[in-house]
Structure formats: structure tokens, C-alpha cells
Amino acid sequence: MxxxxxxxxxxxxxxxxxxxxxxxxxxxxxxxxxxxxxxxxxxxxxxxxxxxxxxxxxxxxxxxxxxxxxxxxxxxxxxxxxxxxxxxxxxxxxxxxxNRTDLHHHLVCMECEAMIDISDTRLDRLPVPDTSGFGFEVHDFRVQLRGLCRRCSAQSRKEDSE
Ligand SMILES: [Zn+2]
Ligand SMILES: [Zn+2]
The missing domain is CATH 1.10.10.10 (Winged helix-like DNA-binding domain superfamily/Winged helix DNA-binding domain)
Structure with missing residues (x-):
């Protein structure tokens, strides 16, 4: 297209x-x-x-x-x-x-490894757990949502119906 x-x-x-x-x-x-x-x-x-x-x-x-x-x-x-x-x-x-450094998150395709940027203020505000027990200091976080992209899920539907 x-x-x-x-x-x-x-x-x-x-x-x-x-x-x-x-x-x-x-x-x-x-x-x-x-x-x-x-x-x-x-x-x-x-x-x-x-x-x-x-x-x-x-x-x-x-x-x-x-x-x-x-x-x-x-x-x-x-x-x-x-x-x-x-x-x-x-x-x-x-x-x-x-090429973006602002706070954003990623949709990661498990099949083709496509990585799609998403911005969502609810994800930006996720509560960070207390990690002091690990002696670990959290500076920042990014959410990674994993699954299948549009192309790969269409492909797997096609294979299922064959
Ligand atoms: Zn994919
Ligand atoms: Zn990105």
C-alpha cells in the first residue's frame, strides 16, 4: 500500500x-x-x-x-x-x-520484532514498586507490550484458515 x-x-x-x-x-x-x-x-x-x-x-x-x-x-x-x-x-x-528520547513505550512484535512507538499518559504514570530491597535505584522506565503486529496477526489468521 x-x-x-x-x-x-x-x-x-x-x-x-x-x-x-x-x-x-x-x-x-x-x-x-x-x-x-x-x-x-x-x-x-x-x-x-x-x-x-x-x-x-x-x-x-x-x-x-x-x-x-x-x-x-x-x-x-x-x-x-x-x-x-x-x-x-x-x-x-x-x-x-x-530517534526519540522523550518518554514513550513500545509495542513489540514477537514474530517479526517490529517495534512500534506508543504514547500513553496512563503508562507514563504506572506506580513503580519499592526496589530498595534489591539495592536498586530506579531512574526511569519504559513499558514493553508484546504480541503480534497487524501484519503478523493477519498472516497467522491466514495460516489458521488454510
Ligand atoms: Zn510482526
Ligand atoms: Zn521508540
Whole structure:
């Protein structure tokens, strides 16, 4: 299905907003936007759905031949550390990078690993249990709702009816 013209425009505007907020966060942290960082950020913005480091590296390497995987990975981790980009970690799968750093949650497909952003103020306000018994200090949390995405649930319905 092709996105409608207005859908495409909305997507572009959204991308532009995310690009601006990343640049804003770079300025706020005093991080210099080197060409290398710009190329990495641009790849993260363009790739759909919380890409993995190696997916980002493939795009970066096509634009900056000679850049090593280690450099791309290091750049990503540095951007995460200063809070310019986000990182979503789920047990048992590779880290995924997020061009959003504001509080939001994820719908994770157990079948194809699609990761969909959702914002919900009720999830933002979930009560955090007392973890002092573990000597653990909670700084932040994200809710991960797991299940099947639209495509995979349609696929499994189709297989069931065959
Ligand atoms: Zn899926
Ligand atoms: Zn996200």
C-alpha cells in the first residue's frame, strides 16, 4: 500500500521535527556535530522502526566508505550516553536505537520484532514498586507490550484458515 500524498507529507514533517529535536539536544549538550555523527544520525532518522547497529552501519558505510563498524557503534553509544538518541534493549535481542528520547513505550512484535512507538499518559504514570530491597535505584522506565503486529496477526489468521 502506498502512503497517500498527505501521509507522505506528514511523515516528512515528522522526520523534520525529529531531526530538529536531535540537533537541539546536540546543541544543549555541547556535542559537536561532526560529519561522522551527522551521517550516523541521518541513518537513524531515515531507517524505519528502531534499527539495530548493523543496519545503521550499512547505511553509514554506503555514504562514508571506509568508516569501520567499530566507529559507527562507538558513535551510536556516545550519542546515547549524552542523551541525543535513545536505545531500546530487550532481553535476548540486539540493541535497537531510537530517534526519540522523550518518554514513550513500545509495542513489540514477537514474530517479526517490529517495534512500534506508543504514547500513553496512563503508562507514563504506572506506580513503580519499592526496589530498595534489591539495592536498586530506579531512574526511569519504559513499558514493553508484546504480541503480534497487524501484519503478523493477519498472516497467522491466514495460516489458521488454510
Ligand atoms: Zn510482526
Ligand atoms: Zn521508540
Amino acid at each position: 502506498r502512503p497517500s500524498a498527505s501521509g507522505r507529507k506528514r511523515g516528512e514533517r515528522e522526520l523534520e521535527n525529529r531531526r530538529e529535536s536531535i540537533q537541539e539536544r546536540c546543541r544543549a549538550t555541547g556535542l559537536k556535530l561532526t560529519i561522522q555523527r551527522q551521517v550516523v544520525i541521518e541513518a537513524l532518522l531515515e531507517l524505519p522502526d528502531h534499527p539495530k547497529a548493523d543496519e545503521i552501519h550499512a547505511v553509514v558505510a554506503a555514504r562514508m566508505p571506509g568508516i569501520s563498524r567499530t566507529t559507527t557503534y562507538r558513535t551510536l553509544e556516545q550519542l546515547v550516553r549524552v542523551g541525543v538518541i535513545g536505545k531500546a534493549c530487550h532481553p535476548g535481542s540486539a540493541s535497537r536505537y531510537d
